[in-house]
Amino acid sequence: MTALLEVDGLTGSYGSFTALHGITLAVQEGEMVAILGANGAGKTTTLRTVSGTIPRRGRIAFGGRDIGRLPPDRIARLGVAHAPEGRGTVAELTVMENLRLGAYSRPARAFRDDLQRVAAYFPWMERRGGQQAGTLSGGEQQMLALGRALMLRPRLLMLDEPSLGLAPIVVQDLYRIVRTLNREEGLAVLTVEQNAMLALESATRAYVLEGGRVALEGSSAELRGNESVRRSYLGY
């Protein structure tokens, strides 16, 4: 069986600095996978290479198709939605315009249904559709970034540190929604998370990156039981 996302021998770089040294990972259809690691381990870079926003080398296949050379907008249109670190909304546009932007690659007639589906998770977005995204709270902006990503009707959702800087209750809310999307709608999710506890609670499998390489991989249960993961990332 071929995985939804297959990454093999992937390297990614910023200018002359190489941040990834040959990563191999896979996400199956309907699976929720987490990438763990310390700052600078290459977690964010991994997502960026998949969505095509930085130069990369190696094999990246999505739905059996090689996307390693496609520009980010083409990759998005294939169904990869990336909510980057530090939000991922257009601050100058309104909430509704951000959602419309998310639906850019979808046929116009699908908009109503898509919007209803997203509004079911985030009812406030319809009520406050005219508000400028830049004036939302941090948590709301993160929700909007997720809403914008969902409007794409993705086959793979990539979230980069969605919990960063948010109140614990907002984080719980966000992960509850992501889990629902994963379990009830079968949406495949690849999430990057500093908060390893949170990530291992939600994901079925995880990869641990160290210095731009995969140091460990396994099911969440296995990793939770792993001595070094516990000491380095879970802190007990």
Add this chain to the structure above:
Amino acid sequence: MADFLQQVVSGLATGGIYASLALAIVLIHRATRVVNFAQGEMAMVTTYVAWTLIDHGVSYWLSFVLTLALAFVGGVLVHQAVMRPFQDAPVVTAVMVTIGLFILLNGLAAWIWSSEVKAFPSAFSTRPIDVGGVVFSLQDLGVIAVSLGVVAGLFALFRFTKAGLALRAAAFNPATSRLAGVPVGRMLAAGWGLAAVLGAVSGMMVAPSVFLDPNMMRPVLLYALAAAVLGGLDSPLGALVAGLLLGVLLNLLGAYVDFVGTDLRLPVALAIILAVLLVRPAGLFGSVAARRV
């Protein structure tokens, strides 16, 4: 009073011309941070294209529409061939490229069409019409209608269409737009095309009164730059309002303030703009909001 109204309307006509070009400058600046000094010369070249069409017997309005279409294509080509190679260069470099483009287009126009002054027809008769005791020139009203009509059309495109939303998003936040599936490069090219269309309108509207020659857009470019800055440089609405205000202001100054006359209009107008900018450094409609880096 009748005379005053007449002067205001006449000022709105030139103001509409400044506003069109100012809006073109704002569209490109908002998307790329580049002030396109060649915007006026691009307008001048498209006006020559219109002149050539009319000279070959094509009707005025057909020439007008064809010129707008060609201007769009020309703007896209300029972006793809001249500006795109510099898209990752510092903004100052790109601005220098537009100054080079200014000189190139100016020379090219003189070479193709000769620098001899040509008469450019107006779509509207210069016949005055009487509205309740106030005499307006049909020409002025026509220029206002056309320039504001095109500007309104553009605002509607930006506000109400999917392509317009993508154009705005690509200008504000290219990274997020790409992740949403927007081909940002194509949007930037389309932005140059739309700016060239606005420029073409200003060129064709100003040419009947200043006559067509390769340098005809220079004063218009100065006023348009002033209007763009006054409006806030990133605000399309600001460019529109400031352009109209500037046109009216210049006209009233020339008509009613004796010592200003026609010679001192430009320095006095610029002094007023400087005074406004001292009070509101971000322009009338600009926001001083911190830019994300």
